[in-house]
Amino acid sequence: MVNRQPLIAGNWKLNGSRSSVVALAKAVAAGVTSPVVEVLICPTSVHLADVLGVVGNSPVHLGAQNCSDAISGAFTGEVSAEMLVEFGCEYVILGHSERRAMFHEDSALVAAKCLTVQKAGLTPILCVGETLEQREAGQVEEVIAGQLDALLDAGGVDSFRQLVVAYEPVWAIGTGKTASPEEAQAVHALIRERISSHDAAIGEALRVLYGGSVKADNAASLFSQADIDGGLIGGAALDAASFLAICEAAASTVGSSAA
Numbered sequence: 569m570v571n572r573q574p575l576i577a578g579n580w581k582l583n584g585s586r587s588s589v590v591a592l593a594k595a596v597a598a599g600v601t602s603p604v605v606e607v608l609i610c611p612t613s614v615h616l617a618d619v620l621g622v623v624g625n626s627p628v629h630l631g632a633q634n635c636s637d638a639i640s641g642a643f644t645g646e647v648s649a650e651m652l653v654e655f656g657c658e659y660v661i662l663g664h665s666e667r668r669a670m671f672h673e674d675s676a677l678v679a680a681k682c683l684t685v686q687k688a689g690l691t692p693i694l695c696v697g698e699t700l701e702q703r704e705a706g707q708v709e710e711v712i713a714g715q716l717d718a719l720l721d722a723g724g725v726d727s728f729r730q731l732v733v734a735y736e737p738v739w740a741i742g743t744g745k746t747a748s749p750e751e752a753q754a755v756h757a758l759i760r761e762r763i764s765s766h767d768a769a770i771g772e773a774l775r776v777l778y779g780g781s782v783k784a785d786n787a788a789s790l791f792s793q794a795d796i797d798g799g800l801i802g803g804a805a806l807d808a809a810s811f812l813a814i815c816e817a818a819a820s821t822v823g824s825s826a827a
């Protein structure tokens with residue numbers, strides 16, 4: 569059995585000022601003590617340099633929230649993978665439901681972005697998830713499969729080697745409604761099975777995070793599920809104490825998964 573190191577990723581979304589993100593990054597870096605959990609923070613792109621100055625020599629990893637699928641050229645407003653690497657990023661969140669819904673990113677574009685950032689050495693965090701309407705229509709498996717298959721079609725199963733999947737039910741993001749540990753586990757198992765059906769070793773090693781109203785008080789029950797390998801945290805990542813408590817919850821579940 570592969571030991572998957574838990575990853576707790578804070579998605580700071582469109583929040584903060586230069587001074588507040590530096591303060592938040594300092595508090596997170598000072599509070600990360602356990603080496604068993606990988607901790608990642610993802611500020612806005614304009615805050616990367618300031619945050620890198622804080623976490624550059626700490627165990628905290630740095631990531632971005634989006635990236636262009638283009639390498640360079642006439643793409644006004646875009647940021648490239650190589651630029652993110654220069655600013656210390658190791659990860660980039662791609663295909664978040666907010667980008668799919670508000671910025672019309674489809675699964676083919678998200679897949680292209682994944683392949684582009686991997687070539688630059690970054691690890692994509694590929695977000696997938698269904699809306700409430702899709703869940704109520706019994707389409708969860710079909711929706712998730714379609715989102716994964718776009719990358720399987722574009723890059724093959726090898727594109728899941730250097731990649732993290734984040735399952736974020738859209739109805740649970742920022743709403744206070746969390747999928748129950750059993751509901752989340754069922755979808756995580758589907759995700760792993762889909763990749764494992766192409767390559768068992770890649771599927772077994774793939775880290776699958778849960779996102780959607782994760783808080784300090786529900787984190788341990790989610791992370792103790794067999795196929796939940798950490799979390800993509802939104803609102804609670806903006807408060808250092810809450811985020812660190814979620815990291816501690818992940819550390820407490822290492823070695824005690826329901827597998």
Ligand SMILES: O=C[C@H](O)COP(=O)(O)O
Pocket residue numbers: 579664736740741742743744779780781782800801802803804
């Ligand atoms: O990327 C993070 C997710 O959208 C979850 O956000 P949330 O924890 O505020 O629900």
